[in-house]
């Protein structure tokens with residue numbers, strides 16, 4: 001597998017850089033046993049859920065040369081500065097595609113640290129083309145990098161990110177809901 005390369009103007013921090021020799025697994029697919037019990041509410045995901053009012057509605061489009069690909073449209077309600085995508089929206093999109101690349105390694109991961117570089121403004125009305133890939137796994141820690149391009153999949157990079165994801169047990173997704181009295185069944189009704 002080849003790892004896509006992104007030209008950086010500066011390095012990711014040491015906290016999001018895989019240690020030397022860390023394995024780089026190829027994305028395969030989420031183990032259904034990992035997803036069945038925790039994905040029931042996922043249509044409400046702010047990043048990709050079709051039922052999340054005001055969400056990004058990010059679309060996963062596939063895996064290309066070791067990288068997960070996705071895209072989303074910058075609707076007017078996602079703007080920050082007039083006519084431009086909000087930076088937090090772009091960070092959320094990076095979190096979502098990086099998280100997808102992590103889950104495709106076959107284990108459950110959550111974001112521990114997310115670093116985002118904004119290289120160019122992203123106009124309302126544009127489509128952001130996202131890619132994310134793993135740079136190494138070290139025990140429970142998975143290191144991911146990604147980028148978002150505008151004007152097409154090969155357009156200029158407007159945003160890039162590096163992140164550390166941490167593997168968690170299934171209870172990670174249920175214990176807080178139990179604590180706060182929020183069940184999947186209630187949500188589905």
Ligand SMILES: CCCCCCCCCCCCCCCC(=O)SCCNC(=O)CCNC(=O)[C@H](O)C(C)(C)COP(=O)(O)OP(=O)(O)OC[C@H]1O[C@@H](n2cnc3c(N)ncnc32)[C@H](O)[C@@H]1OP(=O)(O)O
Pocket residue numbers: 015030035047060095096097098099100103109110111112113139140141164166167168
């Ligand atoms: C076709 C497609 C189908 C796809 C189908 C599935 C799709 C599915 C997509 C999902 C896409 C979701 C995309 C959104 C993903 C979120 O947004 S997740 C939500 C945001 N994140 C969170 O809520 C996490 C909150 N934090 C926590 O729960 C805990 O702090 C953590 C991260 C689990 C770590 O806690 P812990 O388990 O007690 O572990 P801990 O010992 O503290 O840390 C483990 C290691 O990580 C390191 N670490 C932890 N945090 C950090 C940090 N911030 N900086 C540096 N190091 C750290 C520790 O130093 C430690 O290192 P070692 O000592 O082992 O060397």
